[in-house]
Amino acid sequence: MINKKLEAVFLDRDGTIGGDDKVHYPNDFKLFTNSKKNIDYLKQFVQVFSFTNQPGISLGEASKEDFYKELMGFGFDDVFLCPHHHKEGCKCRKPSTGMLKEATYKYQLNLNNCVVIGDRWSDMVAASKTNSVKILVKTGAGMSTLHDHFEKLKEIELDFVAENLTEAVNWISNRYHLS
Template sequence: MKKIEAVFLDRDGTIGGDNTVHYPEEFELFPYTADEINRLKRDETRIFSFTNQPGISRGLATGKEFEEELIAFGFDDVYICPHDHNEGCICRKPNTGMLTEASKDYDLVLENCVVIGDRWSDMAAASKVGSIKILVRTGAGDSSLIEHFDKLKDIKIDYIANDLKDAISWLYKNYLVCRKA
């Protein structure tokens, strides 16, 4: 059974909110999210947030506000792309910059990591680095499957989950959650 080194969770639509961006202090976790994060933490699994937040570059919020919020939710570290989609950065999903940065920071083998998100861009980034891919139906998940079918057709999603709770349960049934050395 394959060992999992880390879990990367998207923010909006995956751990809370809906298919739109809610800025810090307005964002609410789904009722089960804290329990699922704590479940992974009890098993000493590294948990990282990776999220596109173009509102930062537009001056609608600060990176620090997002970081503080996500760390308070229990994440070990936070990777945020503050750029708008037309800025051409390497970090904005579906690019892999946030995942490769975390890999360098924590000496991770990305093929032994899991990406859980609600958008085609989460799955595309995970696919490019060989991570396990779980798409949740919450947020933009259902619409991603329909409206972005063309972008997902060549990506083998490992599991389509109803929500984060379902995703984590599937993960525990199919992989060995790795304890920190």
């Protein structure tokens, strides 16, 4: 049994709520079955945020506005987005913690009381740096993360490895006694 209060859940986009292990721009991105239902379920209890690296924005291949519109349409309470390419050296791109810290400031969150769900090692490293609960899903790049990027996770103790978002949400519901 856990006594901590759950304050928010952060969901990665590509490979976690839909798509696959590649980036798909708005209008080409498809949610997984039950992702919207899972977002809506969590929103009954906590704030639910999207946090996503989208380097195609800095390359002029997509716009921030298109991503915000898409993600808010899926029901997120807010969207935290890094538009930078990994070579730009920003502080927001996962595995850096900039997006999580921005949410902390904007919503007065204690990240110790938040959950991060993602399919990539960079999601788990960002969560670890902020002492958030870390759930890796095996969808998208999740299996590759477990097998090919094991070295990047060796210092990190994942709280749960889920087959998919639904299993992750069920784990959260049981752990935090949501009902």
